[in-house]
Amino acid sequence: MTDTEEGEGGPNNQGDGNPKESSPFINSSSASDVEKSQQYDGKNMALFEEEMDNSPMVSSILSSLANYSNLPQGSKEHEEAENEEGAAPSKKKPAAPSLGTLMGVYLPCIQNIFGVILFLRMTWMVGIGGVFGSFIIVFMCCSTTMLTAISMSAIATNGVVPAGGSYYMISRSLGPEFGGAVGICFYLGTTFAGAMYILGAIELLLIYILPQAAIFKMEGLEGADMEAAMLNNMRVYGTIVLSFMATVVFVGVKYVNKLALVFLACVILSILAVYAGVIKTAFEPPVFPVCILGNRTLISKGFDVCAKVIERDNGTVTTKLWKIFCDSEFLNATCDEYFANNNVSEIQGIPGVSSGILAENLFGYYLEKGDFLEKRGISAMQDPDAPITNSNRYVLADITSFFTLLVGIYFPSVTGIMAGSNRSGDLRDAQKSIPIGTIAAITTTSIVYMSAVVLFGACIEGVVLRDKFGEGVNGNLVIGTLAWPSPWVIVIGSFFSTCGAGLQSLTGAPRLLQAISRDSVIPFLKVSKHTHTYIYTSTIYFVEPTESLPGWLCLGSKFFLMCYMFVNLACALQTLLRTPNWRPRFKFYHWALSFLGMSLCLSLMFICSWYYAIVAMVIATCIYKYIEFAGAEKEWGDGIRGISLSAARFALMRLEEGPPHTKNWRPQIMVLVSMDSEQNVEQPRLLSLTNQLKAGKGLTIVGTSVVGTFLNNHAEAQKADQSLRKLMETEKVKGFSQVVISSNLRDGTSHLIQVGGLGGLKHNTVLVSWPRTWKQVEDNLRFRNFIEVVRETTAASMALLVPKNIAAYPSNGERFTEGHIDVWWIVHDGGMLMLLPFLLRQHKVWRKCKMRIFTVAQMDDNSIQMKKDLITFLYHLRIDAEVEVVEMHDSDISAYTYEKTLVMEQRSQILKQMHLTKNEMEREIQSITDSSRGSIRRKNPSNLQSQQSSEEPAGVSVEETPEEEVQLIHNKNPTSPTTPAGSAATPGSEVQMTWTDKAETQAAAGHPEQGGVKDIFNMKPEWESLNQSNVRRMHTALRLNEVIMKKSKEAKLVLLNMPGPPKNRMGEENYMEFLEVLTEGLNRVLLVRGGGREVITIYS
Secondary structure: HHHHHHHHHHHHHHOOOHHHOOOOOOOOOOOHHHHHHHHHHHHOHHHHHHHHOOOOOOOHHHHHHHHOOOOOOOHHHHHHHHHHHHOOOOOOOOOOOOHHHHHHHHHHHHHHEEEEHHOOOHHHHHHHHHHHHHHHHHHHHHHHHHHHHHHHHHHHOOOOOOOOOHHHHHHHOOOOOHHHHHHHHEEEEEEEHHHHHHHHHHHHHHHHHOHHOOOOOOOOOOOOHHHHHHHHHHHHHHHHHHHHHHHHHHHHHHHHHHHHHHHHHHHHHHHHHHHHHHHHHHOOOOEEEEEEEEEEOOOOOOOOOOOOEEOOOEEEEEEEHHHHHEOEEEHHHOOOOHHOOOOEEEEEOOOOOOOOOOOOOOOOOOOOOEOOEEEOOOOOOOOOOOOOOOOHOOEEEEOOOHHHHHHHHHHHHHHOOOOHHHHHEEEEOOHHHHHHHHHHHHHHHHHHHHHHHHHHHHHOOOHHHOOOOOOHHHHHHOOHHHHHOOHHHHHHHHHHHHHHHHHHHHHHHHHHHHHHHHHHOOOOOOOOOOHHHHHHHHHHHHHOOOOHHHHHHHHHHHHHHHHHHHHHHHHHHHHOOOOOOOOOOOOOOOOHHHHHHHHHHHHHHHOOOHHHHHEEEEEEEEHHHHHHHOOOOOOOOOHHHHHHHHHHHHHHHHHHHOOOOOHHHOOOOEEEOOEEOOEEOOHHHHHHHHHHHHHHOOOOEEEHHHOOOHHHHHHHHHHHHHHHHHHHHHHHOOOOOEEEEEOHHHHHHHHHHOOOOOOOOOEEEEEEOOOOOOOOOOHHHHHHHHHHHHHHHHHHHOEEEEOOOOHOOOOOOOOOOEEEEEEEEEEOOOHHHHHHHHHOOOOOOOOEEEEEEEEEEEOOOOOHHHHHHHHHHHHHHOOOEEEEEEEEOOOOHHHHHHHHHHHHHHHHHHHHHHHOOOOHHHHHHHHHHHOOOOOOOOHHHHHHHHHHOOOOOOOOOHHOOHHHHHHHHHHHOOOOOOOOHOOOOOOOOHHHHHHHHHHHHHHHHHHOOOOHHHHHHOOHHHHHOOOOHHHHHHHHHHHHHHHHHHOOOOEEEEEOOOOOOOHHHHHHHHHHHHHHHHOOOOOEEEEEEOOOOOOOOOOO
């Protein structure tokens, strides 16, 4: 650092202790622009001074990036973190991960995979399934784990894998729901597997190593009593072993690794001893006799010589075996029929690898429960009808065996492949260690398992292989007898192997649970420290019901398979989606391999046990749904979101192929709302109505416009968007919000109508509220915007829904217990009037309301036939509704109609005059004053037209208009010489409303009554000067309103055809007046304009 920099930094930086590259000149709120420029002149960074508030300098964050810490949000936060670190130098830093590939991944995987199955059940599996069948099982299971390891390697090398291993991979690839569900299931599977390893170690201890250590004695017991005693011994010793293991894990992982080395050394020595024993059998097979009666294998307990009689002292004497099957020891004793008819023979249990026994053991020998273990190739004399006696003297099958059972029993022995990835938080370089260590471990164990299948079938007699508990060979461990130099090598090695595998499970499972809890995806799982997770896991071990251990183990296997399946799925999806972030360093993967691995996992789940597979899926589904509804929302860029994007893109492209068929038409609604000054929605009931209309399950876009520019008003737009989202959530409207910023509301609304939606998924219906204050001068612009919306939706062939008096509409919590929804079908609009009540009645608010349809008949219409046709039409549409045809005969236009039209046109002229700019008005008033104060100069019509078409901003407020000015404007109206003198408003009052009220009062007095005939004749000249088209329209509006009020005044909702807007802009005020008269007196009205296409059909 230069002296210049020190001098510049001087007093402002005293005591911060930070280097200049991270000094907060740029971020200091008190630093001036001059100080900023001076600070960055010497660093060649002045060009980027404006960026420093949001983005830190690269030089200050490279260390964090290299150590995989999160990128700071800005330089301020980065410097605050540095200040905190500098302020507390005495704080102990966490130790850096130090485990490499060998100690961190390879050896734990080896130890987890080599477990109790290899030493206790592999020989039995070969005897039952045969060499060929067992090899298929081993190859299929090992292929599944290898394919899973390839997929896992691709995911693990696609970025940093912190603690959590498989859970982290799945959750970041498939989302928190899948990750949490599979992670919990995998945690439970690891826990169940650990229980299996512990109980396997206890079985080895009490049966083969130290039988006299049994607390509950098993000598002399048989059947259920022996099983109960063994179960109690397992509980006691299981608690002791688990407590010891938990203590080791609590002390630290390094002690686990040290013990693991000792245990693993014993395992490797045991496996080498087996291979040495196999080689030794080629030239010197061990003495391992098995006694056979006929072709049945005898239990070795109870006799010492495998013969019926022996020669002793020149005489023949019977043996203990004779005494077992005969009623006395004499040669003339009565003996068991099978014993008498068959000879006793002794065969070699381990004939050796060169004996040719492989051919005999090549194919399976599946047994039913209680079947005799019979020697192939030996004939026996027996009567098939004779009862079986002394069955307890033979070796019997303890369970019914079949191929899928063998798959289920063997698969847990290959489920340790995640042992390394579960400890990813302790690995120095997880991206390198996980692929190499896992694949190397699977390759090693697969070779050992496959070779063991072949070697066992080539060395050992079939009846010995099928003798699960060694009853025919004095309870000896068969694989121990095969090993060289001593059976104790195998016994001790298998004991330590199972202990080591259990220790690895007890280490990995809590770390997995801790990773899940750290992400807070499951609300009730708030476990943060290692100790808590260890205690939690140990508790599960303690309370695990050992009586049903086989069922728990089978369920645990399904959890493992489910985890492997989702790892493969995650890799396949990431590969097929080709997301830009998918850049794994491990290149030897393919989506087809991942799908093959996923298929194998799913197949194995149902092959082993279909009902346990369903149970596992139900458990995972329940956890998934719980996380989905109650868990924290996380955005991890997962593959499920990528699938949604791809599916959405595909669907949008399909929608572009053409417009939807009438059967698929549904209202895709664009809701146009207005916001107040606080950016809150002014008409929240619009969204309530939207929710009630969404029985069609279509698209919903809630849009609004903010006046201003994007750069200056972006914060307001974001606030408005948040308000929309919050209201949509409150009203349970599922859809999207859209806020546009425009120079004026008219253009903003037009932009929303034009560009809302995407591709083929665009809105086809616009919902906008009726401008209830349109008569007020200050809302003049609002009703003109409303008419422009009507014009634009008509031009765009969109349907338009205009609820009038929206505040009176029901909320989603209200219920109508009775009432009617009345439809006034005057012109055909494509069926919108029929469809909307049907959709409304699907909602609980309107469900109890009945539907009535009214249509209007003219003089030359056959109303009876019209009613029949309408009933038939509704029958084909499958819509239940009452039908009524209202006859409207031609009648003379009443005086009231003329008066309403006169009032309307006077108001229109006044509004036109109000469009004069203030300067023009002042000039005109001045000219009038100068010429003559007693007369008023009238403007010619062409001048009025030019003033109306002026593009200058209109809208002089009433408050700014003097009383005499308003009076002048009123008097200038050429069509209203009889304008009441009292119509001039006082200063500060609303001209429009005052005039309307008084005029309508006088017009009402002229309603065709007997007392008003004189006024009618006196006002005839004004009527003749009225626009006859307006008179006819007003007449129609009044007549229809009269009929509607008569029939539907008590209806809960009235749906009515909305007349089209005027083609020219001269009659916009008249159009609003027509609609006002048409709907006058009705509480809830929904004006409907169709989009120009059929939206409902009678065909299926």
